[in-house]
Amino acid sequence: MALFSLKVVTPDKVFFDGETEQVILSTVCGEIGILARHESYVSILPPGPLRIKIGNEFKTAAISQGLVKVSKDKTTIIATSVEWHDEIDIKRAKEAERKAREALSKKLNDLEFKQAEFKLKRAINRISISSKYNNK
Amino acid sequence: MASANMKDIKRRIKSVESTMQITKAMGLVASSKLRRAREKSDKVKLYFDVLYETIHEIISENRTYESMFNGTSNNVLMIVIAGDRGLAGGYNTNVLKLAQNRYNELSLSKNVIILPIGKKAVEYFEKRNFKIMAKYTNIAESIDIYDAANISDRIVEAFIAGKIDRIELVYTSYVSSLTQEEKCVSVLPIENEGMERKNNLTTYEPSAEEVFRMLIPQYVSGILYGAIVDSYAAELAARRIAMDNASDNAAAMIDELSLIYNRARQNTITQEITEIVGGASTQT
Numbered sequence: 001m002a003l004f005s006l007k008v009v010t011p012d013k014v015f016f017d018g019e020t021e022q023v024i025l026s027t028v029c030g031e032i033g034i035l036a037r038h039e040s041y042v043s044i045l046p047p048g049p050l051r052i053k054i055g056n057e058f059k060t061a062a063i064s065q066g067l068v069k070v071s072k073d074k075t076t077i078i079a080t081s082v083e084w085h086d087e088i089d090i091k092r093a094k095e096a097e098r099k100a101r102e103a104l105s106k107k108l109n110d111l112e113f114k115q116a117e118f119k120l121k122r123a124i125n126r127i128s129i130s131s132k133y134n135n136k
Numbered sequence: 137m138a139s140a141n142m143k144d145i146k147r148r149i150k151s152v153e154s155t156m157q158i159t160k161a162m163g164l165v166a167s168s169k170l171r172r173a174r175e176k177s178d179k180v181k182l183y184f185d186v187l188y189e190t191i192h193e194i195i196s197e198n199r200t201y202e203s204m205f206n207g208t209s210n211n212v213l214m215i216v217i218a219g220d221r222g223l224a225g226g227y228n229t230n231v232l233k234l235a236q237n238r239y240n241e242l243s244l245s246k247n248v249i250i251l252p253i254g255k256k257a258v259e260y261f262e263k264r265n266f267k268i269m270a271k272y273t274n275i276a277e278s279i280d281i282y283d284a285a286n287i288s289d290r291i292v293e294a295f296i297a298g299k300i301d302r303i304e305l306v307y308t309s310y311v312s313s314l315t316q317e318e319k320c321v322s323v324l325p326i327e328n329e330g331m332e333r334k335n336n337l338t339t340y341e342p343s344a345e346e347v348f349r350m351l352i353p354q355y356v357s358g359i360l361y362g363a364i365v366d367s368y369a370a371e372l373a374a375r376r377i378a379m380d381n382a383s384d385n386a387a388a389m390i391d392e393l394s395l396i397y398n399r400a401r402q403n404t405i406t407q408e409i410t411e412i413v414g415g416a417s418t419q420t
Contacts, residue, residue: 011183011281011361012176028350029341040338042194044350067351069190071338078187080281080354111293115286 002036006052008077015061015082016052023075024051024058025068034068034075041070047118047125050082060085062129064122085133088126097123142404145397149390156386162223163379169277170313170372177310177365184362191355194348195326197338212246213269213291213300214239215323217307217363218257219371220274225378227308227316227371228256234318235306239266242304249300251291253364269294276368284361285353292353295324303356307363308370314377316370323359324352 001021008016023034026048034041045066051058066079100120108116216235218228235257242248250266252258255273262268270290275283294300303323308316340347 007186009183009186011180011358013179014182027341041341042190042338042347043341044347065354067187067190067347067354069193076186076190078183078190078354080285080357111289115289 004034004036004038005074006077007074008050008052008079008082010079010081012081015079020053022053022058023077025049025063025077027068034070038070038075040072041068043068045077045079047121049125049129050077050079060129060133062088062126064125065118083126085129088130088134090127090130093123093126093130097127142397142400145393145400149393149397152386152389152393156383156390159379159382159386163376163383166372166376166379170369170376173365173369173372174310177362177369180358180362180365184358187355187358191326191348191351194340194344194351197344209299209301210247211300212242212248212302212304213251213294214242214248215251215253215291215303215305215307215360215363216257216261217276217305217367218252218254218260219367220255220276222256223378224371224375225381227374230316231306231308231318231367232257232260234320238304238306238320246302251287253287254367276364276371279361279364279368281357281361284364285357288357288360289353292324292356296352305359305363307367308374309366310369310373313373316374321359321363323356326355 003019003021006016006018006020006023007014021035025032025034025045027043028046029043032043045063045068047062047064050061050063052061053059061082061084063077063079064081066077066082069076069078097120100116100123103116104113104120214235216231218231222228239248239250248267249269250261251269251271252261253272254276258268258271258273262271270287272287291300291303295303302325304320305323306318306320308318311317
C-alpha cells in the first residue's frame with residue numbers, strides 16, 4: 001500500500017516523523033483511519049488511542065488531546081502529550097486517576113470541574129491503553 | 137598606621153574574592169540550566185510553529201470565526217512574564233519597561249488588566265496598584281504544558297465570556313546567548329489581516345467553527361508555554377552574562393587591590409629597613 005508522511009509533535013518532543021501506511025485515531029466525531037491520498041481534513045482529538053502502522057504491525061500510543069490535520073502531502077498531529085503504550089507509567093496514571101476522582105468529589109466551579117474531568121479522562125485513557133496493549 | 141591600612145586592604149580583597157566565588161558559581165549554574173532551557177524552548181518552538189501554521193490555515197480558509205468573538209467590554213488583558221529572581225542584568229527592568237510603555241499606550245482608550253508571571257513582575261505591578269487578574273510565581277523553571285493550560289484556561293474562559301476583548305503578551309525572547317529581545321505580541325483575537333482567502337476544500341469535523349473554538353485553548357496554552365520557556369532561557373542567558381561580567385570586574389578589582397597591598401607592604405618593609413639602618417647608624 002502507498003505510504004504517506006506523518007508527523008506527530010508535542011511540546012516536549014517530535015514523537016513521530018516518518019512514513020506510514022495507515023493511522024487510526026479517534027476524533028471527537030468517532031474513530032477514523034487515514035490512508036495515503038486522504039482528502040484535506042481537520043479535526044480535534046480528545047484523549048484516546050493513536051495507532052500507527054509501522055512495518056506490518058500497528059503500534060499504539062495514548063494521546064492526551066490534540067488536533068489532526070491532513071493535507072495533500074502530509075498528515076500532522078499536534079498533541080499536548082503522546083506516549084507509546086509501553087512507555088506509560090501505569091502507577092502514575094493510577095495515581096492521577098485517584099487524584100482526579102478525589103477532586104471531582106469536591107464542590108468545584110465550572111472551570112475546575114472541566115479541568116478535573118479532563119484529567120480523569122486522560123488518566124483513564126492511559127490506563128486502558130496500557131492494560132490493553134501491554135503484556136502481549 | 138601602614139599595617140592597619142594593609143589589614144583593611146586584605147579584608148577587602150577577601151570580601152571581593154568571596155563575592156567572586158558566588159558570581160562565578162551563579163554564572164556556572166545559569167549556563168548549565170540554560171542548556172536545558174534552550175533544548176526545551178527549541179522543542180516548544182517546533183510544536184508551536186505547527187500549531188500556528190495550522191490555525192492560520194484554518195483562518196485563511198474560513199471567515200466564519202469572526203462573528204464568534206465580538207467583545208464589547210473594552211477590557212484588555214496584558215500578560216507580563218518576568219523572572220522570579222534578580223541579578224540578571226537588565227532582564228527584568230527591560231521587559232517591565234516595555235510592559236509599562238505598552239500599558240501607557242493601551243490605557244488611553246482601554247481598561248487594562250494585568251496578569252503577571254514571575255515574582256519580579258508581580259512585585260512591580262502590585263506595588264503600583266495595577267488591576268491584576270491573577271498572578272503566578274515560581275513556575276518558569278519546571279513548567280509543563282498542563283501548567284500553562286491551567287493558566288490559559290482561565291484566560292480563554294474570560295475571553296469567550298466576553299469579559300476581555302483582547303489579550304496581549306509581553307515577554308523576552310532568547311535570540312542568542314548574548315542577546316535577548318523584549319517582545320509584545322497579540323494573542324487573541326488572532327489577527328488575519330492581509331491574509332488571502334483560499335478555497336475552502338478542507339473537511340472540518342464536526343464543523344469549522346467547532347474546530348476553531350476547540351483549538352483556541354490549545355493555541356493560547358501553546359503560546360503561553362512557549363513564551364514562558366523562551367523567557368526563562370532569556371533570563372538565564374542574561375544572568376550568565378551579568379555574572380560573567382561581575383566575575384571579571386571582581387578579578388580586576390582584586391588585581392588592583394593586590395597591587396595597592398603589595399605597594400603598602402613594600403613601603404612598610406622599606407620603612408623598617410630605614411629605621412633599622414637609622415637606628416644602627418646612631419649607635420655607632
